[in-house]
Each structure stands twice: as C-alpha cells, then as structure tokens.
Amino acid sequence: MSLIEKARNYVMSRRSFLGATATLAVGAVAAVTLPGCGLQKVDSDRAAELANEQGEWITAACWHNCGGRCLNKAYVVEGVAIRQKTDDTHQDSPDYPQQRGCARGRSHRKMVMGADRLKYPMKRKNWEPGGGKKELRGNDEWVRISWDEALDIVASEIKRIKGKYGNVSIFAPVGGSGGGLEPLRVLNAYGGCTERWGSVSWGAWPVVWQQVTGIADTGAASGNDRFRLRQSKLIILWGANPAQSSQGLPTFNYLQAKKAGAKFIVIDPLYSESARVLADKWLPIRPATDTTLILGMAYHILTNNLLDQKFLDNCCLGFDADHMPEGADPKDNFKDYLLGTYDGTPKTPEWASQICGLSAETIREFAQEYATTKPAAIISGGAPARINNGEHLPHAMITLGLMTGNVGIPGAGVSPNMHNSSTNAGPALVKPGNNGIPTVKNPLKSSINSGEMWSAVLHGKYTESKGNVKDVNIQMIWDWFGHTINQRAGATLGIEAHRKVEFSLAQNLFLTTDARYSDVVLPVISQWESLGGLLTGNREILIYYRQIMKPLFEAKSDMWIATELAKRLGVDPKIVNPISEAQALYNQIAGAMVMKTDGSGYEKLVTLTADDIKELGAQGAPQTGRISYKEFKEKGIYQVPRSPGDKLEFTSFVDFRADPAGKKLATPSGKFEIYCDSLAKAIEKVGFTTKSPIPKYDPPREGYEDGAKNGYPFQVITIHYFRRSHSTLDNVPWLREAFPQELRINTNDAEKMGIKNNDIVKVSSRHGSVIRPAMVTERIMPGVVALGEGAWIEMDEQAGVDKAGCTGILDGHIPTGQGHTGFNSCNVKLEKYAKPLDPDVKWPQRIIF
Numbered sequence: 080m081s082l083i084e085k086a087r088n089y090v091m092s093r094r095s096f097l098g099a100t101a102t103l104a105v106g107a108v109a110a111v112t113l114p115g116c117g118l119q120k121v122d123s124d125r126a127a128e129l130a131n132e133q134g135e136w137i138t139a140a141c142w143h144n145c146g147g148r149c150l151n152k153a154y155v156v157e158g159v160a161i162r163q164k165t166d167d168t169h170q171d172s173p174d175y176p177q178q179r180g181c182a183r184g185r186s187h188r189k190m191v192m193g194a195d196r197l198k199y200p201m202k203r204k205n206w207e208p209g210g211g212k213k214e215l216r217g218n219d220e221w222v223r224i225s226w227d228e229a230l231d232i233v234a235s236e237i238k239r240i241k242g243k244y245g246n247v248s249i250f251a252p253v254g255g256s257g258g259g260l261e262p263l264r265v266l267n268a269y270g271g272c273t274e275r276w277g278s279v280s281w282g283a284w285p286v287v288w289q290q291v292t293g294i295a296d297t298g299a300a301s302g303n304d305r306f307r308l309r310q311s312k313l314i315i316l317w318g319a320n321p322a323q324s325s326q327g328l329p330t331f332n333y334l335q336a337k338k339a340g341a342k343f344i345v346i347d348p349l350y351s352e353s354a355r356v357l358a359d360k361w362l363p364i365r366p367a368t369d370t371t372l373i374l375g376m377a378y379h380i381l382t383n384n385l386l387d388q389k390f391l392d393n394c395c396l397g398f399d400a401d402h403m404p405e406g407a408d409p410k411d412n413f414k415d416y417l418l419g420t421y422d423g424t425p426k427t428p429e430w431a432s433q434i435c436g437l438s439a440e441t442i443r444e445f446a447q448e449y450a451t452t453k454p455a456a457i458i459s460g461g462a463p464a465r466i467n468n469g470e471h472l473p474h475a476m477i478t479l480g481l482m483t484g485n486v487g488i489p490g491a492g493v494s495p496n497m498h499n500s501s502t503n504a505g506p507a508l509v510k511p512g513n514n515g516i517p518t519v520k521n522p523l524k525s526s527i528n529s530g531e532m533w534s535a536v537l538h539g540k541y542t543e544s545k546g547n548v549k550d551v552n553i554q555m556i557w558d559w560f561g562h563t564i565n566q567r568a569g570a571t572l573g574i575e576a577h578r579k580v581e582f583s584l585a586q587n588l589f590l591t592t593d594a595r596y597s598d599v600v601l602p603v604i605s606q607w608e609s610l611g612g613l614l615t616g617n618r619e620i621l622i623y624y625r626q627i628m629k630p631l632f633e634a635k636s637d638m639w640i641a642t643e644l645a646k647r648l649g650v651d652p653k654i655v656n657p658i659s660e661a662q663a664l665y666n667q668i669a670g671a672m673v674m675k676t677d678g679s680g681y682e683k684l685v686t687l688t689a690d691d692i693k694e695l696g697a698q699g700a701p702q703t704g705r706i707s708y709k710e711f712k713e714k715g716i717y718q719v720p721r722s723p724g725d726k727l728e729f730t731s732f733v734d735f736r737a738d739p740a741g742k743k744l745a746t747p748s749g750k751f752e753i754y755c756d757s758l759a760k761a762i763e764k765v766g767f768t769t770k771s772p773i774p775k776y777d778p779p780r781e782g783y784e785d786g787a788k789n790g791y792p793f794q795v796i797t798i799h800y801f802r803r804s805h806s807t808l809d810n811v812p813w814l815r816e817a818f819p820q821e822l823r824i825n826t827n828d829a830e831k832m833g834i835k836n837n838d839i840v841k842v843s844s845r846h847g848s849v850i851r852p853a854m855v856t857e858r859i860m861p862g863v864v865a866l867g868e869g870a871w872i873e874m875d876e877q878a879g880v881d882k883a884g885c886t887g888i889l890d891g892h893i894p895t896g897q898g899h900t901g902f903n904s905c906n907v908k909l910e911k912y913a914k915p916l917d918p919d920v921k922w923p924q925r926i927i928f
C-alpha cells in the first residue's frame with residue numbers, strides 16, 4: 080500500500096471515530112490531534128522504511144513570496160517526498176555559486192504533507208443561504224461536504240448576491256504575494272467584482288521611485304549586480320536585513336563585496352542578523368524617523384561643501400533656486416528647506432537627533448564618511464518606507480545619493496534592492512515564456528484600498544479618489560492565495576468584516592485565519608501536486624519544478640475550481656480556462672529566453688524535439704535553444720554562467736550619467752526630480768494625504784512623535800521572519816520549534832518593567848492586543864520592540880488578545896500617501912500578562928478531518 084493510501088486510510092478511520100462533523104472552535108482543537116495525525120504520523124513511521132528504496136530526486140517548487148529563490152529537490156519514493164536537498168548541480172564558488180535553500184525551503188515536505196492540510200470541502204454547520212448565524216464564524220463546527228455541494232453553494236451564493244446587490248458587492252481582495260488570479264477569471268467573466276488595491280509590500284517606494292527616477296520597476300532595476308557590488312567601498316544597509324529577508328544567496332554575495340574591501344554600515348533599530356554578519360558599524364535608529372537622519376546628513380553635506388555640484392546641475396531638478404522647473408515657486412527648492420531659509424528651522428544634525436535618536440556627532444560623522452567615500456551604495460529594504468504617509472523617506476534617500484553624485488557609477492547607487500533581486504540588480508538574464516493564458520478583464524472599475532477595505536465593508540464607504548467618497552455594499556468576500564485578514568493592517572476589523580457579510584469563502588491549503596472565519600472552505604493543491612512550472616528568482620536563474628505527487632485527498636487546483644464554477648454560473652468555461660495545464664507549461668518552456676553572452680539581446684533557452692513536445696503533452700513546433708530539454712528537466716534549473724567583467728554586469732543610471740542630455744530619464748524634466756511635481760500630484764490625486772514636491776519630513780501617523788505624547792511609549796516594528804514566508808509555513812512544527820515567535824525587547828526597558836526572558840507580555844496598540852513571550856536582548860534599541868509578521872491569529876475572544884502575536888492586529892487600518900500600508904509606524908504599550916501561555920509549537924494543529 081502506498082504511503083498516501085495509508086495516510087488516507089489513517090485519516091478516514093480517525094474521521095469515522097470522530098463522527099461526521101468536527102469542531103474547530105477558536106482555541107478548541109485539542110480533540111483531534113492526540114496521536115500525531117495523518118500524513119505526518121505515517122510519514123515519520125515510513126520514512127526509515129522507505130529510506131533505502133529506489134527513488135528519484137525531482138526539482139520541487141519553493142513557490143512562496145519568501146524573498147529568495149533557490150533550488151529545492153525532493154527525493155520521491157512511491158509518489159512521496161521522503162527527503163529534501165538543495166543545489167548540488169555544480170561546485171560552489173563565489174563567481175558561480177550554488178543556489179542553496181534556507182530552513183523554510185528545506186522543511187517544505189512538512190508543509191505540503193502536513194497533517195493539517197485541508198482534505199475536503201467544508202461548510203460551517205450553521206451556515207444557511209444569506210449567512211445563517213454569521214456571528215458564529217470562527218467558532219462554528221465544520222461539516223465535510225462533497226465538491227458538488229460546495230460548488231453548488233458557492234455558485235448559488237454568487238448568483239443570489241449578484242441578483243440582489245449587483246456584482247460590485249462581491250469583494251475579491253487579491254493577495255499581497257501576487258498569487259494566481261483564477262477566481263478573478265470566473266468573477267470577471269460573470270460581470271466583475273470589487274478588488275483591492277495598494278502596495279502592502281514595498282511601502283512608499285513604488286510611486287516615489289517611478290516619479291523621481293522615471294523607472295517603473297522598483298527592485299530589480301535599482302542598484303548593482305553582484306559583481307559591480309564588489310567595486311563598492313562602502314555599503315550602507317539602510318533598514319535592510321538580507322540575512323533574514325533575502326535568504327538564499329544574497330548574504331554570500333555581500334560577503335564577497337566585504338572580502339573585496341567594502342565597509343558595511345547598518346542602520347536599523349535592531350542589531351539584525353545581517354548586522355551581525357556584515358556590519359563594521361551599527362547605527363540604531365528610531366523606526367519611521369529615517370528621513371530626519373537623512374536631512375541632518377544632507378545639511379552637513381551642504382554646509383561643508385561636500386556636494387557634487389556638477390552632477391546636481393546637470394542631472395537633477397530642484398536642488399536649489401536656480402534649478403527649479405518653470406512655474407514652481409523658486410523658494411520651494413530643497414536647499415532652502417535644508418537651511419530653513421523660509422520655514423525658520425534649519426535641518427541640522429541637532430534637529431535630526433531629537434527625532435531619530437542618533438547623536439548629532441554620529442550624524443555628522445556618518446554624513447562625512449558617506450560623502451567622502453566613493454563609490455558608496457545605499458541599499459534599503461522596504462522597511463523604513465513601510466510607514467504611514469512615508470513618501471518623503473524614499474524621496475529623501477534618493478536625494479542624498481544625488482547630492483554626493485553617488486549614482487550611476489559601478490559600486491554606487493541608492494536603491495530599494497531587496498527581496499529576490501537583492502545583491503543582483505539588472506534585467507533578467509533568463510526568463511520564462513508567457514503561459515499563453517489571456518487575462519479576463521474586470522468590467523467594473525471598483526477597487527478599494529487596503530487601508531479602507533474593512534471600514535468599507537463595515538460602514539459602506541470608501542475613497543475612490545480625492546474628494547470622491549463612494550458608497551459600497553459588500554456582501555461576499557472571497558479569499559484565496561493571500562491571507563487577507565492576517566496579512567493586512569487592522570485585522571480585528573477584518574474579522575468583524577468577515578462576520579458581517581452574507582457569504583464568506585476561502586480556498587487554501589490550510590485552515591488559515593481567512594478560512595477560519597469563512598462559511599465555505601475549499602481545499603487546493605500545492606505546487607508539488609501540480610504538473611509543474613517555472614520560477615524566477617535572481618536574474619541569473621530559471622527553475623523548472625515538476626510534479627512530486629498526485630493531488631492529496633480531494634484537493635483541486637484553483638483553475639479547476641474556477642472552471643467548475645463557470646459551468647454552474649453559465650459562463651463559457653473556455654473563457655476561464657482556455658488551454659490545458661500541459662500547454663501552459665509548454666508555452667513557458669518554449670518561450671523561455673536567455674541573454675546572449677555579449678549582452679546584445681535574448682535567444683531561446685531550450686531545445687525541444689518532437690518527442691519532448693509529445694512528452695509534455697502539448698502542441699508546438701520543435702525549436703533549437705541553448706540547452707536540451709532533458710538537461711533542463713533533470714537539473715531543474717538553468718543558471719547563467721557569469722564572471723567578473725563580463726558583458727552582463729549592471730549598474731543603474733550609468734548611461735544617463737554619461738550623457739544626461741542624450742539619454743534622458745523618463746521623468747517630465749528628463750532628470751532626477753528632487754523637486755517632483757508629478758509625485759506631489761499623484762499623491763494628492765489618491766485623496767488620502769498630501770506630499771510636498773520636495774522631500775520634506777512629515778511625521779508619520781502613529782510614528783515616534785505620535786506615540787510618546789499619547790500613552791503609547793513604545794514603537795513596534797513588524798519584521799519579515801525566519802520562520803515563515805509571511806504567514807506561509809507558520810504551521811510547520813519544525814519551524815515553530817526552531818524560530819519561536821518572540822517579542823524582542825531591550826534589556827533596560829525590560830528591567831524597568833520587571834520583564835524577564837520568556838515572561839508573557841501583552842502588547843497593545845490603538846487597534847488591538849497580542850500576547851507573546853519576551854526575548855530580552857541588547858540587540859534592539861530602547862523604546863522599540865520587534866515582532867515577526869505572519870503569525871496565524873489565535874484569538875482569545877474573552878480576553879480580547881491574539882495569542883499568536885499577529886502584527887496585523889497591532890497595525891492600524893490607516894490609508895495614507897499612495898495607498899501603501901505603513902506596518903512599521905505603530906505605537907504600543909506593554910504590560911506583563913498574568914496568565915501563562917504554552918509555546919505555540921505545542922498548540923494543537925488545525926486539523927479538522
């Protein structure tokens with residue numbers, strides 16, 4: 080009997096023991112977890128047994144929005160992954176490194192085959208058309224239902240809600256991690272829906288970067304590739320922690336730059352893992368105050384004649400009164416703002432020090448070092464800009480680089496270069512083809528910002544644009560490939576909103592927070608159970624992962640669900656699902672392109688014979704490419720050969736710097752815009768807050784200044800965490816054990832409050848409370864606490880606290896700026912919590928059937 084069959088039988092027998100329904104009241108799952116459940120039990124029992132059996136190493140997807148991308152291989156016996164390993168396709172070397180995975184990737188087996196996988200469609204016991212006892216969402220029992228019943232319920236609720244309220248009442252808040260869009264295909268083909276908009280990821284970077292530099296791509300197009308980085312003399316990691324948030328290769332690449340002589344300065348409230356590995360100097364700064372540090376530095380640079388005046392004159396708009404755009408008030412230039420000529424406040428290091436917490440002396444020294452070391456690179460994560468009304472931060476940071484001319488030179492630059500392009504900026508050197516599935520457009524123009532979506536559901540109003548408040552009556556929420564309640568600010572309102580609507584639906588692999596507060600839950604397959612696909616990562620790699628196992632239990636793909644719903648809604652299934660899965664995969668492989676070694680353009684990557692095409696089960700013509708299909712399939716990766724000095728190196732803005740008049744930037748002035756009218760107008764148009772055309776400090780809502788005055792003496796930062804990719808993988812017991820979800824608090828603060836290591840602390844913001852054990856450490860500055868984002872909400876409704884420490888509970892539902900979410904501007908107060916709390920690794924898993 081195969082392992083999967085055993086697992087099936089095991090779970091089936093438990094199910095009959097438990098009866099046809101199972102309870103998953105909040106915090107009451109203990110009944111179903113006793114003897115080590117289902118797959119994991121069988122998995123561990125059989126792993127040793129199968130260990131010597133002949134299997135195959137197959138490239139397995141590591142498909143999450145994890146900030147890296149590595150080669151992940153599974154040893155598959157009888158259709159079961161019994162072991163994992165990472166890249167050993169070639170010898171490791173600094174110039175041609177292996178693409179090695181992290182602890183999360185190497186634990187994937189425990190997620191995909193987790194005992195808590197959703198196995199069958201389910202409905203809430205007290206559900207009725209229109210909602211039934213809606214207040215029971217999150218506390219009701221689950222009833223297993225057939226796929227037919229599940230799809231019939233979903234289709235009839237969609238029809239009913241459309242008939243009664245119109246398509247606009249169906250809310251499909253597309254995920255932050257940019258997952259599949261299958262539900263949108265069917266909804267759009269059926270008349271449309273209301274969507275969600277606004278970056279929940281890169282903070283204020285995207286619109287600022289685009290308007291000020293003219294480049295739309297925020298991450299990959301900014302900075303240096305890994306070879307050019309080795310030319311840097313000084314690398315400033317400004318609120319960037321690649322060792323944790325760009326796992327895989329980047330830290331290794333930074334170490335090569337360090338070996339080549341770069342000095343590292345880390346600016347971060349935390350003495351982060353990256354600081355530990357790389358930093359020559361650590362500058363602890365109060366969260367959400369970085370703009371003041373930059374202005375203080377800029378003042379020093381200006382008043383000490385450290386400017387690159389020629390670069391400013393030729394390449395930038397708006398630095399001083401002589402370089403302002405036509406029609407603008409000359410008084411509104413940046414130089415006079417720094418000097419305080421008209422507002423009476425010079426932005427001196429002393430002024431900055433009061434806000435950011437670094438001494439004026441430190442600010443001067445840092446400014447002096449930055450301005451006199453060339454080339455120097457400022458590399459920022461999203462974190463310092465992930466603050467309310469924070470557009471001034473990226474604008475000021477870019478301006479600092481412009482003032483010293485540290486831009487457009489190999490090894491220099493200012494960039495939000497993080498995530499999987501970290502340490503390796505530049506156009507993709509290898510990329511997949513288009514899968515050939517056309518998008519289905521939403522006929523409605525209805526979309527609500529993340530910072531207003533829950534209040535819109537609860538109160539029926541949202542901002543469409545400046546001065547344009549619209550009514551909306553949301554009656555259905557459909558969550559998929561995103562963790563909508565958990566991963567957005569204002570999670571308490573998210574729960575209320577889910578309890579208010581007439582129908583709430585989730586499709587996922589697990590009983591996530593969204594699923595828990597839904598009426599119907601649909602189990603989906605993981606990528607390990609799909610036919611396969613291509614994954615991009617850093618610019619040098621393309622991963623080809625294949626099917627590891629057949630779909631587990633009754634899990635189905637998102638596309639299958641959308642297609643079946645289309646049939647029930649009278650929509651042509653061909654619109655929703657126009658080509659086979661095999662054809663879509665083939666299209667990506669056949670269309671994959673690789674940069675020619677001389678950098679002059681792309682050529683086909685994969686040679687495909689008629690037999691290969693047949694094996695792939697697709698239609699197409701044979702073609703010649705750089706590598707054979709067999710090699711691509713067996714290695715599961717193509718990695719572009721590189722060497723220092725090759726024609727594929729990259730530094731942004733080199734061409735522009737060399738010829739500013741000929742190679743203009745795509746901004747209105749053709750230059751970098753320190754005075755950026757289009758940015759100010761773009762922000763104003765959104766309708767939440769305004770921004771000056773120059774980078775003026777504008778204290779963020781719920782930033783440092785706001786909390787100290789109002790009874791919230793601490794600031795919380797919500798960091799991307801080792802344990803998981805956002806919320807994904809949070810349920811893997813190995814990872815829970817290895818990386819506890821702790822509240823980091825400074826030793827002096829803890830002492831003052833009588834808090835010791837592992838004491839349970841209640842953290843409260845204006846928006847909600849969580850409890851977590853303390854990790855008392857000198858590796859965080861006083862006045863700041865840190866909590867990893869992504870823990871799955873586990874409400875103790877009586878006490879009004881989330882026991883898991885989900886940061887979405889603490890962060891406010893606050894729309895500002897370009898409509899991004901400001902997760903790192905949040906004020907909290909702390910108190911010792913009287914009741915004990917078990918480590919979350921000991922909590923029952925969310926197993927229903």
Ligand SMILES: Nc1nc2c(c(=O)[nH]1)N[C@H]1C(S)=C(S)[C@@H](COP(=O)(O)OP(=O)(O)OC[C@H]3O[C@@H](n4cnc5c(=O)[nH]c(N)nc54)[C@H](O)[C@@H]3O)O[C@H]1N2
Nearest residue numbers: 145146318320324366367460461462463798799800804805
């Ligand atoms: N392990 C892990 N890695 C991930 C992810 C994940 O979920 N888990 N998610 C990925 C995704 S989608 C993204 S967008 C990226 C995000 O990547 P980042 O934004 O770079 O990651 P963060 O952990 O939020 O913050 C980086 C560092 O900034 C510091 N910081 C926080 N607030 C401030 C501030 O106001 N000023 C300064 N100077 N520093 C500050 C933090 O202490 C942290 O050390 O991470 C990616 N990588």
Ligand SMILES: Nc1nc2c(c(=O)[nH]1)N[C@H]1C(S)=C(S)[C@@H](COP(=O)(O)OP(=O)(O)OC[C@H]3O[C@@H](n4cnc5c(=O)[nH]c(N)nc54)[C@H](O)[C@@H]3O)O[C@H]1N2
Nearest residue numbers: 254255256280559560561562566797805806807868886902
């Ligand atoms: N407080 C706070 N919150 C944050 C952040 C922060 O710094 N602080 N960071 C933010 C950032 S940078 C980002 S990018 C967002 C990420 O926000 P989200 O995208 O909402 O978060 P994920 O945890 O990545 O959610 C992915 C979900 O999709 C599911 N899934 C995976 N594969 C499939 C599939 O094939 N089909 C379906 N239907 N589901 C699938 C996973 O199980 C998981 O539940 O979070 C943001 N949230």
Ligand code: SF4
Nearest residue numbers: 141147149180181184
């Ligand atoms: S960094 Fe991402 S892709 Fe790489 S192993 Fe970890 S989770 Fe997987």
Ligand SMILES: [Mo]
Nearest residue numbers: 144279280281
């Ligand atoms: Mo993100």
